[in-house]
Amino acid sequence: MIFTSSAHKPQRFTTPPVLITGMSGAGLSSAAKVFEDKGWYVAQNLPPELIIDLLELCSEPDSPVDRVAVVCDVRARMFRGSLQQTLAELHDRGMAPTIVFMEARDEVLISRFDNVRRTHPLQGEDTLQHGITRERRALLPIKEEADVVIHTSDLSVHDLRRAIEASFDTAGNPRQHVTIQSFGFKHGAPKDSDIALDVRFLPNPFWVPELRPYRGTDVPVSDYVLGQEGAAPFIDNFVQMFSSMLAGYRHEGKNFITVSIGCTGGHHRSVAVSEEIGRRLRDFDGLDVNVLHRDLDR
Incomplete structure (x- = not known):
């Protein structure tokens, strides 16, 4: 540049x-x-x-x-x-x-x-x-x-x-940089978010004994969370809304965007939804997308 x-x-x-x-x-x-x-x-x-x-x-x-x-x-x-x-x-x-x-x-x-x-x-x-x-x-x-x-x-x-x-890591190119981070509300909501989402409306895999040891990065938990009623429309609507905001962010000179997604502990629902949203946003032209899980190991 x-x-x-x-x-x-x-x-x-x-x-x-x-x-x-x-x-x-x-x-x-x-x-x-x-x-x-x-x-x-x-x-x-x-x-x-x-x-x-x-x-x-x-x-x-x-x-x-x-x-x-x-x-x-x-x-x-x-x-x-x-x-x-x-x-x-x-x-x-x-x-x-x-x-x-x-x-x-x-x-x-x-x-x-x-x-x-x-x-x-x-x-x-x-x-x-x-x-x-x-x-x-x-x-x-x-x-x-x-x-x-x-x-x-x-x-x-x-x-x-x-x-x-x-x-x-990719700051030398003219693309917009999007960070998707999952978190647990019980550890406090991040203060560096541009957009914050709450996915506690979805059933918690923590209460399913066979899923409790797993995390949202594991297929059994991911399939369970994303298969719940309301999960797919929620993600679809957010991705559509977010795509409509990108031009405005770019016009305002904002090339670093942080989306925080929370559930109770930051282990299951927010992790699975963050991974899925990150996967979809990587298909957008002009975006560098990274997914972080703040509380996954807590």
């Missing part, structure tokens, strides 16, 4: 640059490690003004870097020039990055800071909660511009890797 700007030379990135930002303690360093492991060049905690210089340098014809990610946390406020101003200038130069915002619940952030015995960068002489509240307020405008919001409150490091890989 070649970026162009009327006022600047063409850029040579084959994959749009990525900006990783978000709440302190929400997993920015872990996300950076995933990108590094996938072969991206990752720069951490650059002042906003230097982000432009880095991307210009990486876009030179003889640069060995064609995939670059930059981590920028709330400490960037100490430097001249805001992150929003930098993003606006990058957009003007044809180098607008994909923004990944890392998020987590307050109580989770507090627990993580307590575990590592660190103070929050905006805490000052106040409580940890005050620092988190200040940061959340300061980062709200960036979160509202984010292309991908990843809530890490209930994610393991391995889950985080899968979530990033689902969105960015």
